[in-house]
Amino acid sequence: MGKLVENLKEIKVIIEPEGRIIQGKRGENLAQILKRGGINLNTWCNLKGICGKCAIEIIEGRVNEKKEEEIKIWKIKNWPKTYRLACQIFLEGDIKIKIPEESIIKDFKILDRGLMIKKEIEPAIKTYQISFVHNDLVRAGSILDYLREKLNIEELKFSLSSLEGLSEFDLENDVIIYVYDGKELVRLSKGAPASPLLGLAIDLGTTTIVMEAIDLESGEILGRQTDFNHQLSFGSDILSRIAFACTSPDNLKKLQTTIIDELNQMIGKFRDGCGLEEENFMEAVVAGNATMNHLLLGLPVASLARAPFISLFSSIEPLRAKDLNLRINPEARIFIAPNIRSFVGGDISAGLMAAGLFDHPGPFAFIDLGTNGEIVVKKDDQIVVTSTAAGPAFEGGNLSCGLPAVNGAIWRAELINHELKIETVNGRPARGICGSGLIDLLAIFLQQGVIKPDGRIARGQEKIEIQADIFLTQEDIRQAQLACAALKTGFRLLLENLSLDPRQLQAIYLAGGFGQELSIENSQAIGLIPRIEKEKVIFLGNTSLAGARLLLLNNSSRKDLLSFLEKIEYISLAMEPNFQDYFLQALKFGPWP
Template identity: 40%
Template sequence: MKRAQIKIINLGLTLLAEQGQTLGKVLSQADIPVRFECGQKGVCGKCQVKIISGSLSPPDRHEKYFLEFLGLDPSVTRLACLARITQDLEIEIPEESLLQPVKILDKGITTTFPLRPSFRQCFITLDKEKVTSSPAINEAIAREINFPNLVFSLETLNQLGEAVRETPQKLQVTIFQNKEICSIESDSTPSPLLGVAIDLGTTTVVGELINLENGETLAVASGLNQQLRFGSDVVARLYEATSSEARKKSLQRAAGRTINSLLNKLTKRPGISRENIMEVVVAGNTVMNHLLLGLPAHTLARLPFAPVFQALPELNSSELGLNISPWGKVYVAPNIQSFIGGDISAGLLACRLFEKSGRHLYLDLGTNGEIIINDHGELWATSTAAGPAFEGVGLSSGMMATTGAIYQIKIKDVGSSLEVKTIGRGKPRGICGTGFVDLLSIALRQKWIRDNGRITNRQNKIEVRPQVGLGQEDIRKLQMALAAIKTGVKLLMSKLKLDYSELDTIYLAGAFGTELNIHHAMDIGLLPQIDPAKVVFIGNASLAGARCLLLNYPLRKKLTAWVKKIKFLSLAQEKEFQDTFLKSLNLEPFPQKGKKGKYI
């Protein structure tokens, strides 16, 4: 196979590739963070590259039509996922085609549970007398440590034989969950026992390195999920994973690489070694969990729409290719249901929803909205496909919460201009979720739009800054997203015959974060109207929950038992679903007070 050289001028990189491969494949293999948002299917148009010199295979009809539709000249701009390499080439990857660093939620609610990590170390001294008074050396150790029923693997018995060649001998023994001896070392200097809590998101991943002996956080790091090149959302990933065994394996490897590169970042500090990481706890959505473990995902995508597991015991890290201690374990927070995963069970744990009396609503608002209600200990959950509009996807000025995104909009007086705040204080490039909530609320109050979403001015658009704002089509998409969330909340509240005024707390997790203006969110019907003091932002609750599970392993059993008690409401099967959805399309607050059983 002939080779070709690809120079990426603006990144200062040169790659070697086989002729005939798509440029997209070569870029993704080299981990160049290109926005392959449709999973390299040639339908999102985000993977544009500019040809500086040389040429690629001629565009096929689809690519040519697509580029012309986007107003681009196919002799200059190409879609990396469709164009094939035919010769040496110089290209430029425009900034818009590269994944930008995203504002990552790395702070979660602070919860305290007693420190009971899976791993602990004991230091014992074994002398001749202790050994000879026991039926075997491992029995002498078990007596010394004073845990009944300790299990020694063949490997640890081998270590033991070596370690006690001479007595008296000082031994460092590492024990897993008070039942299994993992390693026995002699004369070793004490090494720290470390663990990592991970929030494995579809787009981003955040990890916290923690000293298991005292719960101290040593480092926090984040990055992008390396599965992004297979598509930006769970639907695209599911499509890929179910297309072939090889694709499923590629997705699993990408998940492993994502975590390993996070571990590298976390252990950069001198004196910290990945070998000392004994356990990793992962909280991810159901799809991410399946892909990380290399499990079949077709049951999630098609009937019976069910995960292949709800809860698992700890797995050996080597099975997943994670570079930590050879005795390392991986624990995955339990899934609740096919589209309510371990990220949510971990979040519920972090805000102690299971243990609360009273009535509490937990909302995780993202592309998939997860809604959980605790009504005096009875827990119900549902999920709703809100779509990516509030993440800025598919809107004319929409963008993720990255540099240049308007995240806050205010107006002082009627007729005065809009004041905006942007991430990184840069020039506004677009608007992200919280900015859209502000803008919709202001537009309603100023009567720039009616409550049915129709724009009242002749230009048929609302501009915040030149070329940045909302068009009629954008408002429709936001209305659909809002209606999906509102419908889920309304039907779940109705199922439990609850009035919004009876809610003690709304816990808000997920994409919006603390920048969300609660009053504006209530105006447009994103949140029910309750006393704003009862709305609690819990930030990255998934990471906070993973941390709890890492530092207190008995919680895993409790969480699994709690999760099994959650009842699930399937919105699509509710006969009032259609009607409720249509009524929820109006941009108006939730009904403030209704008769019990009639809140729709």
Template identity: 35%
Template sequence: MERYCSVTLDYGSKSLVFKSEAGINLHKALLLNHSGISSPCGGKGTCGKCKVVVSGELSPPTEIEKSKLTRQELDAGVRLACQAVLTGDVKIRIKDEKSAFIQIDGLPYKVGISPVSQRIQIHLPGTSLTNCPDDVKRLRDGLQRDHLKISRSLMAKISNLLNEREQDILATVTEDELADINIFAEQTPDYGFAVDIGTTTIVGYLVNLITGEIEDTVSELNEQAAFGADVLSRISYGKENAEGNRVLHDKIVSQLGHMLKKTVERKGLAKDAICGISVAGNTIMMHFLMGLNPFRISVAPFTPVFTSSYFCRGEEIGLAYHPRCPVYILPSIAGYVGADIVAGMLVCSLLDPTRTQLLVDIGTNGEMALSREGAVLCCSVAAGPAFEGAGIRWGVGGIDGAIDSVDLKDGTLKIHTLSDKKPIGICGSGLLDAVSIMVQNGIIDEGGRFAEPCEWSPEAAGLWDRMQEINGEKVFVLTGPGCLPEETIFLCQQDIREVQLAKAAVHAGITTLLNNQGTTPEQVDAVWLAGGFGNKLRKESAVNIGLLPKELAPKIRFAGNTSGVGAVMALLSKDCRDKCDIIKTKARYLELSALAGFNDTFIESIGFEA
């Protein structure tokens, strides 16, 4: 007979009590009860980020916990949720969630208005014994479109809404389908909702389909992050759990519905004013949204179920909040070059035959596209999660208290944190700055190893006391004196290795694209850096550590959230939707794992140049 434990969960000002089966770890217990916790590695015990404070009946600390947690933390009841197994009733405390800094803005856009769908007011005359066409014909005649598709589910609504009397109807129409009808009440502007579904964050844009302007935005951390920081961890969860893919699908769709509802209510709109949705994101997130199993993208030859643009209605993807709303999903290129990159190519006009341009979006996967004379070559590299806070001992995302920049001025190391809060860790942009300073001043050598202080530059002489030994490990301390041992933020040798692997992957990908397009860095007219991390990094730091070739430094432009802006443009304009399909047709994907010489290029890119 199964035995159940009582779990009391306190997080911030909220509290939750639930029953959970004994013998499972806290991470799984929290997921099963819709109370996820940050777990970049997906609960495999490798990241050490799923820290909770627990009292009650649990298994003893594992060897993994002893290696990831300090003695002070263990004494204070801190455990890793993925390692601690329930043996009885427990009380869990999770730290308050920090506000995340999510990239919303992007490049300006100007498009002709021809949206995914629009509402059209029509007058239906009454019927009689001598003039009694069926309701579908009446609607098609009223819209003057004889071949509009009408789904069975809409016909069910028609059967309950229309009658024999004269009626004024508001019809939601796409290019080829009657999507919805409602009784006309008053004339209000049409709105659409454009969505960028990222692995880490989701951004929604409320767009006026008459003026083309963005009137509101809503952004949140992707709730799927509880199942792993990267898409491969989530694919593993889907494969290893019988209902895993359904859970991941439900999570993303319910969050999308919640975000749409939030912005509709904030603007005081009727739900039916939203007459179209467009979505961009990486290929795997598009599969989760559609309820498709993305497993084959994770194994060679990395085959997706679909990459074409796709039209459907909200009910087909499980969008319960607005089931009849037309949904347009932008096309992808390949398993690891998704609709977010197609959107970016649209925004940055990579099809312009007069310019040679490079688009780079750096995340767990570094996705990039190089255009020359209208031909586009793209690829994806496994950059790893270092720049997004995972895999780094004190790494965090872009949240309050994250060290987001590091400077060395007059021999003094100065750090800045987001919202000027007390330092809690270091995010990607701060990591780049710190490593750049260490490279420039000889604190780490060309191979990435910590150098002896006597080898450092004169500028860094005042930092000698920052090279310390903590728990038997040599580290470089970033925070100032006076920090408690458990709050001392540092970079260790493994952190430097993670940065080397990430920057080498991106640099090698760019070099390979240039070589295969027969292009030199000097011939590139513009380098567009997209996404939240790309928009916050200092280009000097990126070039100093070798993330980007130094010849490209003067050409770097910050493009912001190109995936979100591209989704807005596609929502508004048929011309832009057609361009997305052209981009998909013209773009050629380069599979680097099958390319002779790529590994050599990668290895050559690992070292630093002082």
């Protein structure tokens, strides 16, 4: 009993220099305490102690001893004795700490711009002003039949709550009817229609989220919000979140609640910053990968974790906002951009639609260079698609000095007069390396012979110093090799499937924030993308957001998209007989073909 009481004792975590206090319990993990206290600690590896990004400095207090993995990171980083990994500390008593700036996630460079598409504005939600004429109402026999006749919608659908709402209206006055997809009565109101009638376009990424508030009648973007995905607390990549979700139903619920709460916070900023009424948001379109779609809906992801790696759904009927606890109009509809297959989700299908690539004769390739590394290749009427386990290296994960594209991350490097010159995000002092900077550095070191084509660092060195406290280790280079090899192998197999040589491609379209910052020459030098003419490599920006916007403003595009998806063939790399051989060949850095 005494030991139980001791374990429940409150412990203070004091954060200097501000002196802030967060309460914890004996034996509780320090990283989890800090996150609960609202500190966005960088825990890319989901508290496994292998990414080295949650360093804190201990000023006072006793903590548990370091384990082998932490000692290894501590030596590589050459940290002072007072530095520890927060995720590996379990409290024994009160503790006073400092948190280095690089251990906190903030100031993401989020790609919040995409293609601006000129298409007829034809939203799924429309409003009608109806007057009740006594004789016509009596002849129709019921209010609902009268509305069907007036709207010319014979199969008008309705809910019990909407019928209850009708009974409350004074039939002497006009009523505003909100109809979804030309067939479903979703809202009733008195007086003038909601102005403006609003919708949300949401790019639900693994790492970041972008949300736009859009006038559904004019198509005008009235506001835009960006943030990192708060699910990063549970893992930096899709696979770690799947593992977390599969551990228990409570963990799955935590992931869903985290994302819903974040979306509601972003919606609230439209109200507070732009004066937009939540009640007037009548629809939202979400474009996310298959896993994020499942987690948003609170659906199990176990089927994505084991062969044959399939999702619970490809397309799903629009949901009501109140079913997801989204703080917009309760009867607003939520349209989820359809998944293509397995790990190729609605962000890719929406992106292809936004770029107009379904109508493009090809041959071309479309690549989203992220953790999943989705690749699409089209030739005439044939479209093949796959996803590759590229891992988080291109987003700064699993690297000793890796960072996402935050202030101070090295995003560009070049040799000028044999001297290495670097550029950082927003020109801040360098404190790590993000994905585009990694590509540049690898190409430079490969050219100089500092890195061998097989990935080994020359002369048996343990690491390559870039500047004080920023370096690449042999393991970092190995992570980059695996990421490049995964993409190259997937690309090569899709091309072979369509009997294409990469030099026949009319274009390679690159989507996403990482692709937007890439050096084409350096990407080709290490073999990330094949050698074709530079002008044929085209950056499209945030196609997922552009696709969500298109699907929000043009209802016909949704039906077209579902039709196009029937023509796509998914290629499972695990089932390809040449995959292993091609992958081993692709581990070598260098241009191809």
